[in-house]
Each structure stands twice: as structure tokens, then as C-alpha cells.
Amino acid sequence: MLSATRISKTVMTQSGPLTILDNVNLSLAAGKSLAIVGASGSGKSTLLGILAGLDTPSEGDVIMDGQSITALTEDERATIRLQSVSFVFQSFQLLPGLSALENVLLPLELKGVANARDKAEHYLTQVGLADRLHHFPPQLSGGEQQRVAVARAFANEPRILFADEPTGNLDAQTGERIIDLLFDMNQRSGTTLVLVTHEQRLAARCHQQLVIEAGKVAQAVDETGSLQPC
Template sequence: MIVAQNLHKTVQTLAGDLHILRGVNLKVAAGDSLAIVGASGSGKSTLLGILAGLDVPSEGRVLLDNRDLNGLDEEARAELRAETLSFVFQSFQLLPGLSALENVMLPLELQGHRDARERARESLAEVGLAEREDHYPPQLSGGEQQRVALARAFVNKPKILFADEPTGNLDAVTGSRIIDLLFNLNKKHQTTLVLVTHEQRLAERCNGCLVLEAGTEISVESMTASAHTEGASAAC
């Protein structure tokens, strides 16, 4: 489902070249889950963006749902994302001027689905927010907003879900509930899950765990995903 081969990312700065990623290799099978962990600045979000086709590597390639992203222009990558992927972010990314229902409907409407309202209501009910569909994001708690974001992410039945610190803005109790909900939905829909997190409890729920340290030292502990770089041997 997701294969990365020898990924490098280098950007130019006033101080010279900055190497964000060096030689990352990984494979995530359909329906599996992979956590990407590491300190701030270690390259986690950069790697996630490259895997999702939002950014391009300086070297290496990514196969996403059997498509080589290197062979696609930005328009084709955007089409592939619309057909295959969904995202969940730390900051929820809900539109404040739309109700919970309208936020969940939005990706379906953009794709031209005539049953957007019905499917959005079913998705909100799935995360326990059927009675809050007419509320706007400022009227919802942080946990409720993230549940709306999860409903929106799963409403179009994506093959792959990318999550960037999905519990980062939540307290411990609410975060635990969101983690349970995320993995329950992932199991139910058989979605491939790749997430960035600082939380060990979240990483431990995944099939695989990839560690980035300062963008160069990479280690992995997994039955279904693998990653390596020269000289790296530490476990997740």
C-alpha cells in the first residue's frame, strides 16, 4: 500500500544545505498502521508530507497505492489524494462558519456525491455526535472537534489515513478516548494508518513504529513495516 525507497530531503538555507531526511526506507501493508515518532525537528512531518504526496523528496521515491509519485505532476498527485487519502491534524482544521454536519459533508460535496448529507450524518453518528450536527466548531469542545475531524476523515472511506499529532491539543483523558475511537474506526474500515506522534501510548497501538532522530538516525520495531539508515539500530 505504501512503499518508500531511499528517501532524502535536503533544503537550502543561508548556513548551507540542511539534511532533513537521509535514506529512509519503509513499507506499510494495506490495513496496517505505522507510527512515526521522534523529537521536534527530527523530520516526522516532512516524511509524512512526502508519503502523502504533499511534498517531494530530493532523492528516492514513494509508491502510494501502487502509484509511483515521482511519475505524477502536482495535479495528478492531488487527484490521487482526493481518491485515496484522508487527513487528521492536531489543530482539527474545521471551518468555523460551517456546522459539524457541513464540515463532514464538505469533502463529499467537493467530489460531487449527491448523498453527502446522509453519509455525513451516518459518519457523525459513528463518532457519537448525532445530536451535535447543527453545532459550530466554537460551540464544541476540543474532543468533540477532533471527533468531527475523524468523521470527516472516514466519511469518504479512504484507503489511507494520515494523522499528524491527532491528540496533540487534547488532555490525557480526552486523548485516550480519541485514540480508542481512531483505532476502532481504523479496524472497522480496514484503513491503512500512518501517524506522527510524540505519545508513546499512541505509537504502541500501531503495528509498526519508526523512530527519527535529528532527521538522520532511524530505527524501527515492526512486524509489517521496516525502515533503516546506515548505522541505525535502536528500537522504538
């Protein structure tokens, strides 16, 4: 479903080239879950962006569903994201001028999904926001905005869901609910899940873990708990 081979990312700074990722390899089967774990600045969010086709590596290749996405144009990668991929970001990424319902509804309408409104309402209800459908993001708490973002991701019924610190702005109780929803989707719908997290309890629920330190894979753990070669 998803693999990365010899992924490196180098950017130019005033002090010269800076290597953010260095020779990262991974493989994730369809329907499985992967946690990318690491300290702030380790390169884990950059890796997530490259795997999702939001960024391109300086070297290496990403294969999604048997297709090299690094060889595609930005428009071609955007088409794949629209059709097969959803995101949950720590910063919500909601449109402030649209209601909660409209934020979930918009990508479904762009995709041409039948019964889009019913589906949007269903997933907002699933995350506990049935009574907040017509509220706008500025009228919602941070936790409520994150739940709208999660509902939007779920409603798209993606083949693969990328989540960057999905519980980072949530209280403990709401965070647990979101975690349960993420893994329910992974198990019930066969959605492949890739998430960046600093929470070990969340990482431990994934089939695989990839620990990134200073841009390199420091440790890789498979679903049996066995260490894999880096």
C-alpha cells in the same frame, strides 16, 4: 500499499543547505498501521507530508498503491488525495464559516458520494457530536473540533489515513476514544493508517514503528516486535 525508498529532503536556509530527512526507507502493507515517532524537529511531520503527497522529496521515491506519486504533478497528487486519502491534523483544518456537519459533508459532495448527508451525520454521531451538528468551529471546544476532523476523515472511507499528532489537543478521555476509533477503522475497514505521535502508548498499538532522529531512521520495529535493519 505504501513504500518509500531513499527519501531525503534538503532545504536552503541563510546558513546554507539544511537536511531534514536523510535516506529514509519504509514499507507498509495494506490494512496495516505505522507509527512515526520522534522528538520535535526530528523530521517526522515532513516525512508524513512526503508520504501523503503534500510535499515532494529532494531525492527518493514514494509508491502508493503501485504508483509513484513523486513522479506526478501537484494536480495529479491532489486527485489521488481526494479519491483515496484522508488526513487528521493536530490543528484541525476546519472551515470556520461551515458548521460541523458541513465541514464533514463538503469533501463527500466534492467526491460525489451518494447519501453524503446521512454518512456525515453517522460519523459525527460516532465521535459523539450528534448534538453539535449545526455548531460552527468557533463555538466548539478544541476537543470537539478535533472530533469533527476525525469524523471528516472517517466519512471519506479512505484507503489510507494520515494522522499528525491526532490526540495532541485532546483531553485524556477524549484522546482514548479517538485512538480507539482510529484503530477500529484500521481493523474494520481495512484502512491503512500512518500516524505521527510522541505518545508511546499510541505507537505501541501500531503494527510497525519507525523512530526518526535528526532526519534518519534510528530504529524500525515490525509487528512481531523485532528490530528491522535501518
